[in-house]
Amino acid sequence: MGTFIARRMLYSIPVLVAASMLVFFGMSLVTDPLSQLRLIPNMSQETLQNIIDRKHLDDPIIIQYGFWVRDMIFDGFGNSAIGDNPIWPDLKRAIGNTLQLVLISEAIAVVLAVILGVLSAKKQYSFFDYTTTTISFFGFSVPIFWFALILQALVTTFFLKTGIRLFYTFGQSNLGAANPFLDRIQHMALPIITLAYVNVATYSRYQRASMLEVLHSDYIRTARAKGLSERTVTMKHGLRNALIPIVTVAALNFGGVLGGAVITETIFAWPGMGKFFIDSLIRGEIYTLMAWLMVTAIAVIAMNLIADIIYGWLDPRIRYD
Amino acid sequence: MTDQQVRIDEALEIEATRASLDSVHLEGLEIQSLTQWQLAKRKFLQHRLAMTALIVLTIIFLAALFADWVAPYPFDVPNVPDRSLPPTLEGFHIFGTDKIGRDYFSRTLYGTRTSMYVAFIVASVSTLLGVVVGGIAGYYGGKLDNLLMRLTDLFLTLPFLAILLVLSSFLGAGNPVRVAFILAFLFWTTTARIVRGEFLGLREKEFVEAAKVLGASDNRIIFRHILPNTVGPIIVNATLTVATAILVEAALSFLGFGIQPPFPALGKLISDGQDSLTTQWWLATFPGLTIILIALCINFIGDGLRDALDPRQRVK
Amino acid sequence: MTEPVLAIRDLVVEFDTPDGVVHAVDGVSYEIYPGETLGVVGESGSGKSVTVLSALGLIQMPPGRIVRGEVIYQGRDIIGLPLDELRKIRNKEIAMIFQDPMTSLNPVFTVGNQIAEALTAHNEKMSKDAARAETIGLLEMVGVPNPDRRFDQYPHEYSGGMRQRAMIAMAMANKPSVLIADEPTTALDVTIQAQVLEVMKVAQEETGAATIIITHDLGVVAEMADRIAVMYGGKVVETGTVEQIYHTPRHPYTLGLMMSLPRITGEMKRLLPIPGNPPSLINRPPGCSFHPRCRMSEGRELCRTVVPDLISGAEDHPSACHFREEVADELLREAAATGIAAHGGSLG
Numbered sequence: 012m013g014t015f016i017a018r019r020m021l022y023s024i025p026v027l028v029a030a031s032m033l034v035f036f037g038m039s040l041v042t043d044p045l046s047q048l049r050l051i052p053n054m055s056q057e058t059l060q061n062i063i064d065r066k067h068l069d070d071p072i073i074i075q076y077g078f079w080v081r082d083m084i085f086d087g088f089g090n091s092a093i094g095d096n097p098i099w100p101d102l103k104r105a106i107g108n109t110l111q112l113v114l115i116s117e118a119i120a121v122v123l124a125v126i127l128g129v130l131s132a133k134k135q136y137s138f139f140d141y142t143t144t145t146i147s148f149f150g151f152s153v154p155i156f157w158f159a160l161i162l163q164a165l166v167t168t169f170f171l172k173t174g175i176r177l178f179y180t181f182g183q184s185n186l187g188a189a190n191p192f193l194d195r196i197q198h199m200a201l202p203i204i205t206l207a208y209v210n211v212a213t214y215s216r217y218q219r220a221s222m223l224e225v226l227h228s229d230y231i232r233t234a235r236a237k238g239l240s241e242r243t244v245t246m247k248h249g250l251r252n253a254l255i256p257i258v259t260v261a262a263l264n265f266g267g268v269l270g271g272a273v274i275t276e277t278i279f280a281w282p283g284m285g286k287f288f289i290d291s292l293i294r295g296e297i298y299t300l301m302a303w304l305m306v307t308a309i310a311v312i313a314m315n316l317i318a319d320i321i322y323g324w325l326d327p328r329i330r331y332d
Numbered sequence: 333m334t335d336q337q338v339r340i341d342e343a344l345e346i347e348a349t350r351a352s353l354d355s356v357h358l359e360g361l362e363i364q365s366l367t368q369w370q371l372a373k374r375k376f377l378q379h380r381l382a383m384t385a386l387i388v389l390t391i392i393f394l395a396a397l398f399a400d401w402v403a404p405y406p407f408d409v410p411n412v413p414d415r416s417l418p419p420t421l422e423g424f425h426i427f428g429t430d431k432i433g434r435d436y437f438s439r440t441l442y443g444t445r446t447s448m449y450v451a452f453i454v455a456s457v458s459t460l461l462g463v464v465v466g467g468i469a470g471y472y473g474g475k476l477d478n479l480l481m482r483l484t485d486l487f488l489t490l491p492f493l494a495i496l497l498v499l500s501s502f503l504g505a506g507n508p509v510r511v512a513f514i515l516a517f518l519f520w521t522t523t524a525r526i527v528r529g530e531f532l533g534l535r536e537k538e539f540v541e542a543a544k545v546l547g548a549s550d551n552r553i554i555f556r557h558i559l560p561n562t563v564g565p566i567i568v569n570a571t572l573t574v575a576t577a578i579l580v581e582a583a584l585s586f587l588g589f590g591i592q593p594p595f596p597a598l599g600k601l602i603s604d605g606q607d608s609l610t611t612q613w614w615l616a617t618f619p620g621l622t623i624i625l626i627a628l629c630i631n632f633i634g635d636g637l638r639d640a641l642d643p644r645q646r647v648k
Numbered sequence: 649m650t651e652p653v654l655a656i657r658d659l660v661v662e663f664d665t666p667d668g669v670v671h672a673v674d675g676v677s678y679e680i681y682p683g684e685t686l687g688v689v690g691e692s693g694s695g696k697s698v699t700v701l702s703a704l705g706l707i708q709m710p711p712g713r714i715v716r717g718e719v720i721y722q723g724r725d726i727i728g729l730p731l732d733e734l735r736k737i738r739n740k741e742i743a744m745i746f747q748d749p750m751t752s753l754n755p756v757f758t759v760g761n762q763i764a765e766a767l768t769a770h771n772e773k774m775s776k777d778a779a780r781a782e783t784i785g786l787l788e789m790v791g792v793p794n795p796d797r798r799f800d801q802y803p804h805e806y807s808g809g810m811r812q813r814a815m816i817a818m819a820m821a822n823k824p825s826v827l828i829a830d831e832p833t834t835a836l837d838v839t840i841q842a843q844v845l846e847v848m849k850v851a852q853e854e855t856g857a858a859t860i861i862i863t864h865d866l867g868v869v870a871e872m873a874d875r876i877a878v879m880y881g882g883k884v885v886e887t888g889t890v891e892q893i894y895h896t897p898r899h900p901y902t903l904g905l906m907m908s909l910p911r912i913t914g915e916m917k918r919l920l921p922i923p924g925n926p927p928s929l930i931n932r933p934p935g936c937s938f939h940p941r942c943r944m945s946e947g948r949e950l951c952r953t954v955v956p957d958l959i960s961g962a963e964d965h966p967s968a969c970h971f972r973e974e975v976a977d978e979l980l981r982e983a984a985a986t987g988i989a990a991h992g993g994s995l996g
Contacts, residue, residue, distance in 0.1 A: 033490070038498075148632065153627075154582050154583060154627075156586050156599075167609075229752040233753065233754075235738070236706060237765065237766045238736065238737070252755070255756075273493050288494055289497075307494065327804070328804050
């Protein structure tokens, strides 16, 4: 197992390097910082020159790449081009905020999905199965932003009709709230529901499919023939095998989720990675964007690694390749 | 044995065999054999949900395609006297009107047309690209496979939506075709993975070996033997890509980064109506419901296709 | 007259499919006596596996259903027993091994773990260490080398033959009275087959279990069985001792099977398969299900209309054919035509 982990980790390094190159050179292909900057009104020649110096914009691109990498590792991605503000502190805060949302919603989604998937598989063709299937299909046919909007509208209407504020539809917290913990939860609830809903739909289908396949396999028949109880057969022999795909999918998905909650965060004005990204994009802050991309790439690579390791731990056949 | 004896024996033997064969009756020995496509078609037709979805989708598709004739009003012409009407049969404003009197049913219809247009381009281009890359990687294997797979992995490393936003923001979007290609640029990786997996698996099968032994060229093997067997998953995946494309395109235009005016877009319609959700709820709701309906239909059809084309689905 | 240890009486099992109702098992009856080995022979689709799987309640119901019949073990009918009663019988009294040992073992648990589980499932008081020790003993009995190390290995680390040995160990763990082996060697190389059959014989000797071997391989059956039941189209068409079946078959199907075996001794000009195809289990031929492929049924109304019962003739050699006495003549005729030796009315 140890060598397995070491091998996987070693493999991640070139991917990281390749990703950094893709981000930097990709971004350079798509846009030219210099012309972007020139587009900004009221930019004095002095400021412009200052930016050029700081970001080595008149050096060959390879050199620029080198400086960027150095900044990334030693200086928290350096400062933004236009505002000359350090990138890392804001980015860090954004990461923290997004993690709050995402960790909770993923956890809820996985747990719910496993329960729903296993029950659906056990009771295949039952009313329960058809109902959950329909809800799932609905779940991955719904545009997230629309779902979020409807949730907001419902909660607001509820408030308007009854005067009770069930959840908050904007922002992260209200200053001076009586119970900050409850206040935070009230703010988090809607975005979490939104994120979780779509994931539950997808994951539960996965889980159902994988559970069905497992339940029809020969070793389940052997387990029954051994005289084990149905519960042991399903929970011990069945689930253990059926969990493998979903855990890996969830882990992989989780990596992407750091950068993927863009829409939800925008709609609920949650100050996380998504908002950070849109703001930088609108302002044309290229270096901030690149930092954001790198962070998400690192998150994905890290989660891929963890997913691989979890997969190896769960499925003994993989460890020996 | 003498020649005569051999001949007698042979005659007896032939007679015995022929007699046995004669007594082979047809009753109880019917084995209906259908071609793979006939089987698939039959299974699909039996899938009621998929068939219903197909019918609904066709209606929507045709309505959108012929929007110029079907829509009661043009897309972008204000009609102030009839502004802010909730859904009503009067004047056939079944989806209501907005603040300046534009009929939302027509707007939704035109928006649907754009979405479908984009989605089909995305699905075809990305499927084509995915099949080519995945096929090469899966068939030739080895270093080429490794290289191509690392490439697709790299694409997957960066967050989908973010890349889309960056690309459309800097490369300029607004035009449906441009948006379609940007989307296709990221969608092909899933198809590539699936096709590669299939090719890798099928390459090892005996019928490929047999073809090789018979002297078939690589091209012939790929096109004549392996590809037809992968058509099933490819079609299912392409169908689901259409659904995803519609959803993503809507998200992009909602955020203002995808298709932009003057081209109609469902996402933009929703974002226009987002501020007045509690008062003029119909503005954002109906375009959204349309998207859901289309995506649902496509998903059901995809499910039906998957059931129909999967040769391994058998009642044990 | 000893009592059979397991008796299947008039079992009828059907499956609902989109194409119609499949009559997989159509009134099957046979018995097995203590200590003997019964071979159940037939083609794929003859119902031989479904019979025993239904007996242990291992068929998916729906789409399957047991229409009628009894399976008598220790004086009671185990069909329709509530699940927790049935559980006590599975593996402890009646054990089963399956065809493909790779897919029959759970890939994520160690082999030792899975065998020990069979022990602890029926002996709640057994400690983990005791189970481990006994499992290692079982692995040794079935001839797995280094059982101590092998206990902690996973199924994919075992070879095909070893896996089947492990399955046998798992089945014999609680010293059942009946062992059912469903195509135990079909998925294995011929050389390994011989070894696994040896192991089965050893296991049988050690525990005195009655064994039912289900197979389509006539060679395996000749090697292992004392008595044989021949199945065709969901029914038993003939039962008898190994000698009776191989040398003096009394059913045209059995005769056809024996004639189709290539022989080492003597001269053979051609292979003699049974013409035609196995019957559809959904639209069964009227009357005797074998008649469409049977030379003897030519011009005979009876074969086409009336289903023959499994009746014993004078020699306590039951056969389900209207014209079972004629089979002997048919045997001689065909033997003469093909050059197969037939001495005194029985196949050499």
